[in-house]
Amino acid sequence: MLLAQTLRSAAAPSSFRALRVPRVVGCRTFAAASAPAGELKKTPLYSLHVEAGAKMVPFAGYSMPVTYPGQSLTESHNHVRTKAGLFDVSHMVQHRFKGPAALPFLEKLTPSDLTLLTPGTSTLSVFLHPVTAGIVDDLIITMLTPEDFYVVTNAGCAEKDLAHIAENLATFEGRAGVEHTVITDHALLALQGPNSELHLGDFLTRAGAENFNLREFYFGESKLFQTVTMGDLRVARGGYTGEDGFEISIHESVAPTAAKDLLEQSNEGRVRWAGLGARDTLRLEAGMCLYGHDLDDTTTPIEAGLKWLIGKRRAMDGGYHGHETLSRQYNDWKLVERRRVGFIVEGAPAREGAEIISPEGEVIGKITSGCPSPTLGKNIAMGYVKSGFHKAGTELAARVRGRDRKLVVTKMPFVELNYYRKP
Structure with missing residues (x-):
């Protein structure tokens, strides 16, 4: 599991494990295959991929599935576009930022206007370098409450991100009001495709969830579903394919059971495993960036076509890393x-x-x-x-x-x- 740290002396909740932040050693990006196979980490679903005959490759320090037997990359891609596919994205880093100063701390690191979020809503954002406004990493920020934020960052930048967070929190004036924890005992599943709502609804019913209505659950929203057999599930509606879909944060102890249930019990165009190969073609068709390729430490959000994620209030008021550079680019395209x-x-x-x-x-x-x-x-x-x-x-x-x-x-x-x- 990924190295982490609780950046406040208060004890972490029982559903989290906290470890120490390493020194920054740079960002591993897509297909980072330099580490020997014996050193690669494994997600909680690794055994299921091997049982399914997946071709496993090094990716961001993990052994991850790229394709599965019985379906070509094109067939897997098309199955997600027309039915539903299940991706293991447990290598992604899940964070919680809690406390009365959590919002201003995140607004120090990002150009997003987090005051526009309401509980249960999310936004794409970026961590930025001071002065240059280069992108440290892209991330999703979800407000659970005004003092509690769930954040997902890229596995390939885990060491760099954690060092960046720790360094900035150490000098943040309100640091006593921020608790940062990395969640290391939860898997992350991405159910993607036009049939994903049907399959998630069936799954939640079998798991014993009650009184849920997925028709009133919209893109960019996050909900907590309490189930009898799978525990609490943090589910976000969205994903990396351009299709309707959901990302499900689930305890690692039941994640394999959940994945099997979705794959074996679904009907109406059954859910199939999908790997990194299809994930890459799907996200490129959707015009989505991959960090380390389309975004990096030298790229500003405006150069990357992400001007929309800079809050208008933030562009005017500043107060975040790189705001001088971004404010100039924001107001004058000739400087881009x-x-x-x-x-x-x-x-x-x-x-x-x-x-x-x-x-x-x-x-x-x-x-x-x-x-x-x-x-x-x-x-x-x-x-x-x-x-x-x-x-x-x-x-x-x-x-x-x-x-x-x-x-x-x-x-x-x-x-x-x-x-x-x-x-």
């Missing part, structure tokens, strides 16, 4: 030297690292993610280009294996997002 954009690629796929070439032959950027799109039947990519070349319809080229392939700048997401939003 590069932009993240999407592309349709003709010919061979343009993969990460491919140079982007202007019509005049100038190198103006790089591809950060690229793959064939199972849904569109075309090659798609995203990357950064010099401002001025970012408008939809602009024709550029990607240098792939020494040859220039035509790129057309395209609005993202590449596919329609099918979230279940509040009317």
